[in-house]
Amino acid sequence: MDVRLQRLLVSFASQHNRSTPVATSAPVNSIAASPLPTTPSAHPRTGQSMSGAEIIVQVLADEGVDTIFGYSGGAILPTYDAIFRHNDQQSKLAAGARPMPLIVPANEQGAGFMAAGYARASGKVGVCVVTSGPGATNTVTPVRDCAADSIPIVVICGQVGTSAIGSDAFQEAPVSNIMGAVAKHCFLVTDPAKLEATVRTAFEIARSGRPGPVVIDIPKDVQNWQGNYQGSGLLPMRGYHARMQALRARTLADEHAAKFFQMLGEAERPLIYAGGGVIHSDGAAELRAFAHEFGIPVVTTLMGIGTFDTTEPLALHMLGMHGAAFANYAVEDCDFLFCLGARFDDRVAGVPAKFARNAKRIAHMDVDASEINKVKRVQWSHVGLLRPALEKLRLQGKGAGFKRDWSPWHAHVAELKRRYAMNYDRDSELIQPYYVIEEINRLTRGEAVIATGVGQHQMWAAQYFDFREPRLWLTSGSMGTMGFGLPAAIGAQFARRDKLVIDIDGDASIRMNLGELETVTTYDLPIKVVVLNNFGDGMVKQWQKLFFKGRLSASDKSLHKKDFVKAAQADGYQFAVRLDRKADVPRVVKEFIEFKGPAFLEVIIDTEAGVYPMVGPGQAYDEMITGDFIESREASKTTAEPGVSEMF
Amino acid sequence: MPSQRHIIAITLQNESGALTRVAGLFSTRGYNIESLNVAATDDPTVSRLTLVTTGNDAVIHQITQQSLKLVDVVDVEDVTREEHFERELLLIKVKAKATQVGSLWSATQRAGGRVLWDAADSFTIELTSSEADINRFMAEVANFGEVLEVVRSGALAIQKGRQILES
Numbered sequence: 136m137d138v139r140l141q142r143l144l145v146s147f148a149s150q151h152n153r154s155t156p157v158a159t160s161a162p163v164n165s166i167a168a169s170p171l172p173t174t175p176s177a178h179p180r181t182g183q184s185m186s187g188a189e190i191i192v193q194v195l196a197d198e199g200v201d202t203i204f205g206y207s208g209g210a211i212l213p214t215y216d217a218i219f220r221h222n223d224q225q226s227k228l229a230a231g232a233r234p235m236p237l238i239v240p241a242n243e244q245g246a247g248f249m250a251a252g253y254a255r256a257s258g259k260v261g262v263c264v265v266t267s268g269p270g271a272t273n274t275v276t277p278v279r280d281c282a283a284d285s286i287p288i289v290v291i292c293g294q295v296g297t298s299a300i301g302s303d304a305f306q307e308a309p310v311s312n313i314m315g316a317v318a319k320h321c322f323l324v325t326d327p328a329k330l331e332a333t334v335r336t337a338f339e340i341a342r343s344g345r346p347g348p349v350v351i352d353i354p355k356d357v358q359n360w361q362g363n364y365q366g367s368g369l370l371p372m373r374g375y376h377a378r379m380q381a382l383r384a385r386t387l388a389d390e391h392a393a394k395f396f397q398m399l400g401e402a403e404r405p406l407i408y409a410g411g412g413v414i415h416s417d418g419a420a421e422l423r424a425f426a427h428e429f430g431i432p433v434v435t436t437l438m439g440i441g442t443f444d445t446t447e448p449l450a451l452h453m454l455g456m457h458g459a460a461f462a463n464y465a466v467e468d469c470d471f472l473f474c475l476g477a478r479f480d481d482r483v484a485g486v487p488a489k490f491a492r493n494a495k496r497i498a499h500m501d502v503d504a505s506e507i508n509k510v511k512r513v514q515w516s517h518v519g520l521l522r523p524a525l526e527k528l529r530l531q532g533k534g535a536g537f538k539r540d541w542s543p544w545h546a547h548v549a550e551l552k553r554r555y556a557m558n559y560d561r562d563s564e565l566i567q568p569y570y571v572i573e574e575i576n577r578l579t580r581g582e583a584v585i586a587t588g589v590g591q592h593q594m595w596a597a598q599y600f601d602f603r604e605p606r607l608w609l610t611s612g613s614m615g616t617m618g619f620g621l622p623a624a625i626g627a628q629f630a631r632r633d634k635l636v637i638d639i640d641g642d643a644s645i646r647m648n649l650g651e652l653e654t655v656t657t658y659d660l661p662i663k664v665v666v667l668n669n670f671g672d673g674m675v676k677q678w679q680k681l682f683f684k685g686r687l688s689a690s691d692k693s694l695h696k697k698d699f700v701k702a703a704q705a706d707g708y709q710f711a712v713r714l715d716r717k718a719d720v721p722r723v724v725k726e727f728i729e730f731k732g733p734a735f736l737e738v739i740i741d742t743e744a745g746v747y748p749m750v751g752p753g754q755a756y757d758e759m760i761t762g763d764f765i766e767s768r769e770a771s772k773t774t775a776e777p778g779v780s781e782m783f
Numbered sequence: 784m785p786s787q788r789h790i791i792a793i794t795l796q797n798e799s800g801a802l803t804r805v806a807g808l809f810s811t812r813g814y815n816i817e818s819l820n821v822a823a824t825d826d827p828t829v830s831r832l833t834l835v836t837t838g839n840d841a842v843i844h845q846i847t848q849q850s851l852k853l854v855d856v857v858d859v860e861d862v863t864r865e866e867h868f869e870r871e872l873l874l875i876k877v878k879a880k881a882t883q884v885g886s887l888w889s890a891t892q893r894a895g896g897r898v899l900w901d902a903a904d905s906f907t908i909e910l911t912s913s914e915a916d917i918n919r920f921m922a923e924v925a926n927f928g929e930v931l932e933v934v935r936s937g938a939l940a941i942q943k944g945r946q947i948l949e950s
Contacts, residue, residue, distance in 0.1 A: 312803060320854040323800065372854055374851075
């Protein structure tokens, strides 16, 4: 791509970003509220002749897109040009200008994760626009990541001209085949007359039902086609639309709700297990109201962090493989489990038969019917939109005067929290990663957006940060993609200009997308990047020490030569500091967090620091290893070596 | 739960990659496909896909639910759940011993098939029947000569009575 053009886009984008607040007038993105089909309204540009590329940009504008993440290239040039012209035109408007700045990453994978970070932090559909071939294949990982974590993004890929498809043309890749296997849906637009409806439908599919990534593969000649803008209309996806309509219409019946309260009424130790679905459905407020109304403690999954304010007494934090010991013990002890927007995945219910084994009954609410009884059989379920169903459930219970005295259970849970609290070697001479996070948390108080890579630092961040609201915690949960944190933080900062955004990263994870370090300074984003450096793939090392007799195959990076601070300085960070003395932690962390612009902090941590508790492969929660500093309830049983295929 | 044979009928919008996505769903989620048939319906925008698979009730339930998540899928039905008609088409070419051509003829007639080409070196038969009957017939034919080529359509099925699939 022409370097000057790129510079122009960049400078334009950063100017815009400094001056314009986050658009709050975007169209309704909530799953519940969007009617189908879109009500035909007289679009001011209906009937105007446009190129395919202009049509794409107009639909993006109609959808309220305020930021595009992407990298240019041959097959997408017409669309990039249309975006340039759109933004140029908008910049000439005195008022009401709504440009779509193009944010250019180092690699298209970065663009995909920026769109994902944007979507996770805002609840809106993230948009990523890339070229054909390598541009498209570089986004496969973020697309799969979004599918696995149910994150709504739309990826628009240029494709070689329709007549060249299948000819092994330059920068050609079978994108619809590749993406079809990993995305929620993938379109290859071969009929230009359907382009407009396809782009609009992609947004609808991305955010409806169980959200997910939608890919649109658009040949260059389709972008150059000339046709009339319709202004409205979706593709006739009749099966899908009918299912979505049925989903919206599926209310929780009175008798079914009554059955729920009958079961709950028989419980003495009820527990809510809340997952990412609560966040995706914007149901955190309803969850909180429900838990408070009846006094039910809440554990959350990794994806569900933020659904429930972690500073509250009823909050039991994260459950699962690296969940808090008290959270896992509460799961062991509960006699009624209410699963909301979670799916009993293998990091939570590693051994389904042993999971919540004292729960006489399990209830499950989800938007995806296939999740009911998939892993664990449940005694009560409701498939539908979580927010209205949960609110209806609460009101019916309240109306019926449902009340139980669960004070012994509350006391039990409070004692679990006290006795089996998270802890670590506070007297160590070395900097403990938990300590660094606690120090950051003391300043950010559960209000900052935290993005992470994948590995030990991710788990430490999940365990030791507070989260007072949903959409503050951005992590690659299901796919576990190293390199997620930095680009996700960038995307989140564009979505939430008002928020402090911190990337908690590891030395190995950040290397995966290190090119994006420069993207932060290019756009002058006040992101705080933390690298907890333990000179290797810490989580891999932890497993190798536990299960492979300490043979650190390919996971040790102590001979690596990178000077992270110099790298950050080279990328223009005015604040780039290495922290290697424990006594300096409070001061340096404060300077770092309070720094006004992009800031980079490398912390040399204890390389032996582990992630505890840990429910090993094939183990039940009561067999979890709590390490040397967290009390264990069970006399530590000798655990059998796991089978080799159970390892990950 | 015992593993049983099921015929799953899926109506599908004729979109680029739609068939690949259904087949891909089965392979990525580890369900097996014993046979797969796909062809247009009376509505040119909709194809009907008939899939024979095996699994216990939980697996078949998952297959149905997961298929319903595919955007192009219009409707999904486990046809074997209710009373239904099942048919498969067999085309088979046999090199018969001259003395056994007569036996082939009568076996074909008994099975309700049709001889398409009557020559000892390429005796060609068409039979439309259930999968089980076709298996039986093929075993019988093998007694009368050398089977040169077998073409099977895979099972097709339709529910009995008024019940229909959305299209």
